[in-house]
Every structure is written in C-alpha cells, then in structure tokens.
Amino acid sequence: MDGLLAENEKAIKQRIVDLKLKDKEISQLEKLQRIKRTEREIKREGTWFKIAFIGIGILIGLPVGVFLNHLAGQNAAVSSPIEQVSGK
Numbered sequence: 001m002d003g004l005l006a007e008n009e010k011a012i013k014q015r016i017v018d019l020k021l022k023d024k025e026i027s028q029l030e031k032l033q034r035i036k037r038t039e040r041e042i043k044r045e046g047t048w049f050k051i052a053f054i055g056i057g058i059l060i061g062l063p064v065g066v067f068l069n070h071l072a073g074q075n076a077a078v079s080s081p082i083e084q085v086s087g088k
Helices: 002-079 081-087
Strands: none
16 A cells, blocks of 8 residues: 555656646747747837838928929029029
8 A cells, every 4th residue: 555655646746747847848838929929029110110210201301302402493593594694
C-alpha cells in the first residue's frame, strides 16, 4: 500500500510539473501573440502617420504654392522688357 501511495505522489508531482510547463508554454505563446499584435499596430500607425503627413503637406503646400506663383506672376509682369518698352 505504501508503494501505491508513493506512485500516486510521483504521478501527482509529475502532473504538477507538466501543468507548470504547459502554463509556461501558453504564457510564451501569449507573449508572442502580443508582440506580433503590437508590431502590426505600429505598422498601421506608421501608415496613418505617413498619410496624415502627406495630407497636411498638400493642404499647406498648395495654397502657399499658388500664392507664391501669383506673386511671381505679378513681379514678372512688372519687370518684363515688353512692359518697360511700352511704358516709355
């Protein structure tokens, strides 16, 4: 009977060790999944940042470019040789 109890204790201890190993494996898999999920989120945020950055650049760049082109057009008309000749 003592041999049976000893075998049961060994089986119980082995079962506990197996459960602990399984818990470690599961926690490692969960960590890996969290890392992959975080990497995907970082890529997604990077894409949105690029889109927003380009959009802001267009929103600022177009009006400034049109304004500068307008100013350049005014200056070119005043300083063109045709205007100077016809103005004399």
